[in-house]
Amino acid sequence: DTAVSQTPKYLVTQMGNDKSIKCEQNLGHDTMYWYKQDSKKFLKIMFSYNNKELIINETVPNRFSPKSPDKAHLNLHINSLELGDSAVYFCASSQEKGPGSGNTIYFGEGSWLTVV
Amino acid sequence: SQKIEQNSEALNIQEGKTATLTCNYTNYSPAYLQWYRQDPGRGPVFLLLIRENEKEKRKERLKVTFDTTLKQSLFHITASQPADSATYLCALDRQAGTALIFGKGTTLSVSS
Numbered sequence: 001d002t003a004v005s006q007t008p009k010y011l012v013t014q015m016g017n018d019k020s021i022k023c024e025q026n027l028g029h030d031t032m033y034w035y036k037q038d039s040k041k042f043l044k045i046m047f048s049y050n051n052k053e054l055i056i057n058e059t060v061p062n063r064f065s066p067k068s069p070d071k072a073h074l075n076l077h078i079n080s081l082e083l084g085d086s087a088v089y090f091c092a093s094s095q096e097k098g099p100g101s102g103n104t105i106y107f108g109e110g111s112w113l114t115v116v
Numbered sequence: 117s118q119k120i121e122q123n124s125e126a127l128n129i130q131e132g133k134t135a136t137l138t139c140n141y142t143n144y145s146p147a148y149l150q151w152y153r154q155d156p157g158r159g160p161v162f163l164l165l166i167r168e169n170e171k172e173k174r175k176e177r178l179k180v181t182f183d184t185t186l187k188q189s190l191f192h193i194t195a196s197q198p199a200d201s202a203t204y205l206c207a208l209d210r211q212a213g214t215a216l217i218f219g220k221g222t223t224l225s226v227s228s
Binding site: 090 | 150218220
């Protein structure tokens with residue numbers, strides 16, 4: 001069973017389009033994330049949700065809108081796609097253990113977005 | 117702001133040797149530090165976590181050290197194998213929130 005699954009794995013779309021990436025985790029975790037990995041392989045946090053509540057919004061353009069219908073799902077919708085949005089988007093989850101306890105993050109396999 | 121650096125983008129070693137990867141951080145005192153492995157086309161996978169009060173952690177052929185004075189972690193793979201070839205990322209907890217911040221990674225290539 002896949003712990004963190006995201007779809008689609010590959011997405012090629014034109015500039016200006018709107019697209020969504022879906023994510024589901026079956027680990028029972030209460031925290032989910034979206035990370036972006038750019039062409040230089042730098043993995044950067046975009047959003048974090050805890051029990052459907054937005055915790056972290058890391059200076060991401062408001063064209064990116066995450067939605068968490070329940071704690072097992074976190075979707076990412078992107079409006080008016082730009083060339084610079086081309087990257088790999090990773091969904092992830094963890095179980096909050098409290099400050100200083102070490103939250104191990106479980107990643108999905110990534111969604112390769114190419115904007116042409 | 118927090119900054120995390122991995123000393124080299126690429127490391128090439130021969131099979132059987134020990135690989136040592138370095139992670140340095142500034143402007144923060146993390147409660148713990150983690151190491152992840154990422155294979156091409158895959159998501160990162162957790163390997164080891166070490167807490168600020170631990171000097172060393174081992175798991176099979178892997179060893180991690182954490183020096184809070186130097187603000188540095190070393191990641192060792194002993195008796196390296198070609199299957200160890202991957203990108204290794206270090207990560208530490210943010211000052212606020214539960215997300216981790218990641219270094220850019222070191223790509224290890226082990227040749228037979």
